[in-house]
Amino acid sequence: xxxxxxxxxxxxxxxxxxxxxxxxxxxxxxxxxxxxxxxxxxxxxxxxxxxxxxxxxxxxxxxxxxxxxxxxxxxxxxxxxxxxxxxxxxxxxxxxxxxxxxxxxxxxxxxxxxxxxxxxxxxxxxxxxxxxxxxxxxxxxxxxxxxxxxxxxxxxxxxxxxxxxxxxxxxxxxxxxxxxxxxxxxxxxxxxxxxxxxxxxxxxxxxxxxxxxxxxxxxxxxxx
Numbered sequence: 001x002x003x004x005x006x007x008x009x010x011x012x013x014x015x016x017x018x019x020x021x022x023x024x025x026x027x028x029x030x031x032x033x034x035x036x037x038x039x040x041x042x043x044x045x046x047x048x049x050x051x052x053x054x055x056x057x058x059x060x061x062x063x064x065x066x067x068x069x070x071x072x073x074x075x076x077x078x079x080x081x082x083x084x085x086x087x088x089x090x091x092x093x094x095x096x097x098x099x100x101x102x103x104x105x106x107x108x109x110x111x112x113x114x115x116x117x118x119x120x121x122x123x124x125x126x127x128x129x130x131x132x133x134x135x136x137x138x139x140x141x142x143x144x145x146x147x148x149x150x151x152x153x154x155x156x157x158x159x160x161x162x163x164x165x166x167x168x169x170x171x172x173x174x175x176x177x178x179x180x181x182x183x184x185x186x187x188x189x190x191x192x193x194x195x196x197x198x199x200x201x202x203x204x205x206x207x208x209x210x211x212x213x214x215x216x217x218x219x220x221x222x223x224x
Contacts, residue, residue, distance in 0.1 A: 029074035033065035050102040054179040056206035071212040104175040105156030
């Protein structure tokens with residue numbers, strides 16, 4: 001079980017350190033954290049998602065905060081919005097149906113769909129008129145986007161962090177990858193991929209968050 005003792009205090013203390021705003025993303029979150037969720041709220045969230053949250057993220061919500069300061073521009077806060085259910089505030093993706101969270105995480109691209117759409121890329125030599133080529137390419141790019149950003153590709157994962165420039169980070173909550181962090185670089189033409197620590201090990205929520213905290217403290221001249 002992850003020990004989050006003193007982590008909230010460590011994060012909040014960084015706000016008072018001179019120059020801490022130079023840590024990447026700090027000007028956005030200011031080393032502030034939302035209040036932790038109550039046990040009943042976390043239980044309600046899990047019922048709404050129809051999944052049991054990975055232990056480290058679940059205990060983070062209970063003991064550190066519902067969102068706020070963290071890697072890049074911070075952890076997206078999760079909040080109850082009445083009868084509409086729960087949502088991660090600031091999420092950069094389209095609204096997801098609650099049932100999708102309980103579906104198995106596919107772990108990347110659909111190879112057959114990707115190969116098929118890439119094979120349809122319009123070629124200049126097939127067009128006599130550049131205007132027709134531009135129109136065909138625009139239509140193809142739209143279909144490509146539909147394949148790349150099909151919501152089913154991130155079923156079973158929570159969008160937790162905005163890294164800027166369209167890049168986001170997901171926490172997988174179902175399937176073999178459950179508990180691991182995945183980076184989403186699709187905006188740069190790169191597929192989703194699992195995140196790794198400096199030693200090459202796969203990142204879970206705790207290693208990802210605590211690694212960020214240790215790096216932020218070092219950047220601020222705080223030794224632990």
